[in-house]
Amino acid sequence: MSEPALPPLLLIGCGKMGGAMLAGWLELGLPPETVVVEPNAAAVSAFAGRVRHVASIAEIPAGFAPAAIILATKPQEAPNALPALAHLAKPEVVFLSIMAGRTIGGMNAMLGGKARIIRAMPNTPAALRLGFTVACAGPGVSAEQRALSDRLLGAIGEAAWVEEEGLIDPVTAVSGGGPAYVFLLAEVMEQAALAQGLPADLARRMARATVAGSGALLGASTEDAAQLRRNVTSPKGTTERALAVLMREEAWPALMQEAIEAATARSRELAG
């Protein structure tokens, strides 16, 4: 059975994440009445003719009744943008926020106190429909609104739901920011290759291909990451020597924990 057509949406902010999500929704068959609010015209040029673009919230066409309003500006923009959207907060409208840190309660206060809100945290592999999003529904969100949001998030990768909103802060630290840590791995591998005398172009290609290929292998495999690691590690071989450095208690295990703790704390600070 084919899925029903998507209803018109209102997207607030079409930057890196908003644009990646919009691309996924257009593939699902987004109606052209959809409105995108984005002050930077260049950010929406790739979507010209397929959605209606306005530069500010004040220019949203009067009477436009979206089923979902996606909040994809920076968290620091919320105090400007959300009060201007309060007139659209009705029981039949769900707000789907991807802003780091901003809590359902805090956003609801800015939206006039009666908004139905889902707080979600995606990540940038969404641009290839390989994202991972964790979402949490606030008070009053209907089963239909949750199903619509699940469909929207499923269009950009995998979606999971939690009941406890506080879990979104560590989710933001682990999967929201996670791609940055993986890209950093490619950067430092490249630097280490250079330090061993490899030519610059080869060092760059090797680091990129190794991180991308390993990610693809992990994605395609049913084996645990630990088993895939063991598959590379010959007893008394070379990898074992490298892992003995990286897996020292004070090295990657402790550093990753400290990094995730710091990002989780920052997410809580961004609540405002």
Ligand SMILES: NC(=O)C1=CN([C@@H]2O[C@H](COP(=O)(O)OP(=O)(O)OC[C@H]3O[C@@H](n4cnc5c(N)ncnc54)[C@H](O)[C@@H]3O)[C@@H](O)[C@H]2O)C=CC1
């Ligand atoms: N970049 C990432 O990896 C992730 C970002 N997020 C969240 O997504 C949100 C957006 O992040 P990015 O896309 O990275 O930032 P971005 O800066 O690329 O996009 C934000 C967009 O909002 C626009 N904007 C600013 N004021 C506006 C207003 N009043 N109305 C409408 N649009 C306005 C900006 O012109 C910009 O294009 C943030 O809240 C961030 O926490 C969540 C998960 C991952």
Ligand SMILES: O=C(O)[C@@H]1CCC=N1
């Ligand atoms: O760094 C940030 O604040 C956002 C949230 C997760 C990824 N980027």
